[in-house]
Amino acid sequence: MRISEIATILAWHDALNSSDIDTLLAVSSDDIELAGSEGAAQGLAALREWASSAAPTLVPGRMFMHDGVIVVEEQATWPSKTDEPGETGNTKTVATAFRVVHDQVTAVFRHDTLEEALEATDLSEKDLVTDV
Numbered sequence: 001m002r003i004s005e006i007a008t009i010l011a012w013h014d015a016l017n018s019s020d021i022d023t024l025l026a027v028s029s030d031d032i033e034l035a036g037s038e039g040a041a042q043g044l045a046a047l048r049e050w051a052s053s054a055a056p057t058l059v060p061g062r063m064f065m066h067d068g069v070i071v072v073e074e075q076a077t078w079p080s081k082t083d084e085p086g087e088t089g090n091t092k093t094v095a096t097a098f099r100v101v102h103d104q105v106t107a108v109f110r111h112d113t114l115e116e117a118l119e120a121t122d123l124s125e126k127d128l129v130t131d132v
Helices: 003-017 022-024 045-052 116-123
Strands: 026-038 039-042 057-066 069-078 090-102 104-113
Touching: 003 022, 003 057, 003 069, 003 090, 003 104, 022 026, 022 045, 022 057, 026 045, 039 045, 039 057, 045 104, 069 116, 104 116
Parallel strands: 026 104
Antiparallel strands: 026 039, 057 069, 069 090, 090 104
């Protein structure tokens, strides 16, 4: 296991969750690929737009890793679409597949379930990171 890849993923999550867009962009490659159920995009401008407009909070849980591909099970919360007092956002468990190259995130692919992410990346329970 490469500790730097895990550290990069954790830094990426920390920056996203604290709305530190400058750090988020710094740990991401210029041609980062983004994909999920809403579509696909590429580049730092697309990452900035997504992080600013979608404004999700992704709390990392279990991680699976092999050859620079890291799947992270996450508790994802999106802000409420209403301005009602006390209204909370939508929260659910998702999984994101990341590719890290030279300590930069080069790809982010969100999946609705951990099983989908593991299948898409050919990772399995044997790739579970246990010593973070």
